[in-house]
Amino acid sequence: MASAESAPYRDAGAAASLTPDNESMDDGSDPHWLRKVILFLSGQTVSLFGSLLVSYAVFWYLTITYRSGVIMMLAAVFGFLPQAVVSIFGGVWADRHSRKLLIMGADGAIAVTTLALALIMMSGYDEVWLIFLTMALRSAGAGIQMPAVSALIPQIAPKRALIRVNGINGSIQSAMQLVTPAAAGGLYAWASAATGGSAASIVPIFFIDVVTAAIGVGLLALIPVGAVRRATDVPTGYFADLLDGVRYVIHHAFVRWLLVVFAIIFVLTVAPTNLTPLMLVRSFDAGAQQNVVLLAVLEIAFSIGMMLGGVAVASLFAGRSRIAMIVASSLVFGVLAIGLGLSPNVWVFFGFMFAIGLAVPFFSTSSMTLLQETVEPERQGRVFGFVGIVMAVAMPFGMVVFGPLADVVPIELLLVAAGILTFVVVGLAVWLPAGRRAIVAAREASAAHDPSAGAAAVESLMQRENAS
Template identity: 55%
Template sequence: MATGSTDESGHEHRSTPDMTDDPTNDMPGWKRNVALFLTGQTISLLGSMLVQFAVMWHLTIETGSGAVLMLSIVFGMLPQAFVSIFGGVWADRHDRRLLIIGADTAIATITLALALLMASGIDDLWLIYVALAVRSTFAGIQTPAVSAMIPQIVPADQLLRINGINQSIQSAMMLLAPAVAAGVYASYDIVAVFFVDVVTALVGVGLLLLVTVPRLVRQDADGAVSYFGDLAAGVRYVAAHGPVRWLMVLFAVSMVLVGAPSYLTPLMVVRTFGDEVWKLTANEIFWAAGMLAGGIVMAALGPRVRNKVALIVGSVLAAGAFTALLGLATNLWVFYGIGFVISVAFAFMSAPSMTILQESVEPQMLGRVFGFVGIVMTVAMPLSMVVFGPLADRFAIEPLLVVAGLLLVAFVVTVLAIPTARRSLAAVERRPVPEAVPDPAA
């Protein structure tokens, strides 16, 4: 039976038929599919993170140039932000599993080509820039498809748990990848890291081929709507849906203001507590461990969380308050502990936010919505550094952290004071969960 929902403007949006005749919307074999999917994505993610760290270290060692590192960030991030706009449309028009497979394969191909060229002695900087840009471009296609496909293979009541597990895996990779990358890079060279990435990408593709994904049927199955028509529809959807719009605004501002401490804490450690390597390493470990712990808690308690919006709002307020306290810390271990708490709070915000979007957005719009989320996630952190980076060269880090934290708290309080925002966020918990359409041939 088809279900429908009404947004704050009164427009009705119809979702697609039930997944099965079972009213609980159980998905036969979903645990196998999720296990294969997460295993493949974890292996592929490890390879990608190895390349990320190895390229950064290689450019630093070989050139010692800040401008070179800046260009590597530009080529490695901006294409993804731009392509995500269209990647979301493609994720809603085409088979999301095939999009992920195609993007992973393309990334592996360009990485293999770069590895072969560098192994033959051709190591011009522009080759690395081109490879980073191509990898970023296909990441802009892959990322919205991954986020939009998860609700197709995960039962609605397990979404928060699976998002928590996925977040824990990503956080664990943040702890593991630097050590593995350092071992491979130090023992061999950057070419070996590229070859490892190719192998991990192919393993991820192979496992994804084994995942059964229900077919998503578009209401305009005849394809009469153009790509740009789909894109415009996605913009109108986000603009017209109060819950989606306010969640994205809250997420964007939080990313910008939480990005400040995540980027500036190493600088504060050096300036305030000393430049010993172990102190910088411990700082990174505490932040990553906080994300990991938060993800584990979400994975364990996911189905028991009854009010995800309250959890998100409380987590953002906590992140703002503790960011301000971070700037007041005078003891190194207190500083580490506060960083850990901020990371946990951010994990408590991130996983429920993704879950709410996956639950409340119609399946045929998910790709476009996550395309816009991808833009937010790709642009917000660099934007934070554009603002706070130059300020950190003129002022002490401590007052910047206090200001960032207080601004975040003030922003949340302001949002909650707006009646339409309160009603939109409260409506999230009352919206029916859209469902996907099974493939009769599956």
């Protein structure tokens, strides 16, 4: 799974400052930032291609073979929960160590794990628990990668370009998600026909993932990245940094609010829509071979939407309010989930998946950019680690609820119920006083485009809360 060389992290106190390398980026004097961004995005794109091939092939194999909500639940648990556990430490590692080397090490470990699974399955052993184990190990690697990748981007790109870099990155990822379902569908169908539909049909895709991971690591090795250092030399320990990150998230009004919104979206929208492939093969069943084609079309429709949404965010909406895009897209997710559940035929179903994909960059790109703009650089690894924890816990938690229900209740009904709940809960998160205050603080910090403004906004907010 794709998700750097900074100098060794220096233990320090609470005060922070950027290195000269980062400062030069802020005033636009670094002539090499664009080259760094291109190399970084290129490496991540190649690695992502292989990872998506594996993800689609494994998920389709489990869906078509078992047609079980419980199996889908277990796939979500093993695919996301380890990331949550590791992210507790991954965020701190991203602030204490080389983010570049963390990404390279995690990607390499994921590739080795995938290679081991391929070799074992070639010997004829293909029990489902082995697939779940590999999913868990890959997820653990993502727990290291995700905060390091998110914190590395503002190190190599100037703040004035963050929304565009994130938007372009989202569009590239969406383009990969457009290409890889077709590639995965063709490879899976060919291998499935050759192996009689056994688990060995996904082995060739595992080898492709190993090669793309090696290319991604090699490109990342070419990027020099400066260190993010702190102003004082007062040493702190690992757990002190971890506790500092926890306190920061608790007391930072906007970060705390955004984590709540992430949890809502992942429990009530992402988890239920993760059942759409199962709904497709149940409600619009077209036979084993045709189901692979329909599953590929479903992912392609979603990916086209994401790609167009990413282009729109990077070009047409780069100067728009990040908060407005987060809130609007969150409410739209609820409406579209209802539409999925009420789809009268497969083409309308594909249309709603396209619309969901279109809305995703307005939520994800705006959220990541706003965090990068408002959180101090030396705390970004920990903050993105907590974001990863919330996403990785909320998704399997939602699937623990919706997965078993999908075996006793029509998935269509679950999608409608989840959509209504999303609309109501997000509305409350925006309407309640705490949400309104957090939004005001984030707007103040984003308008300044200065990490220190985030702290000032939070301090101002806390003073107003104490006064009230």
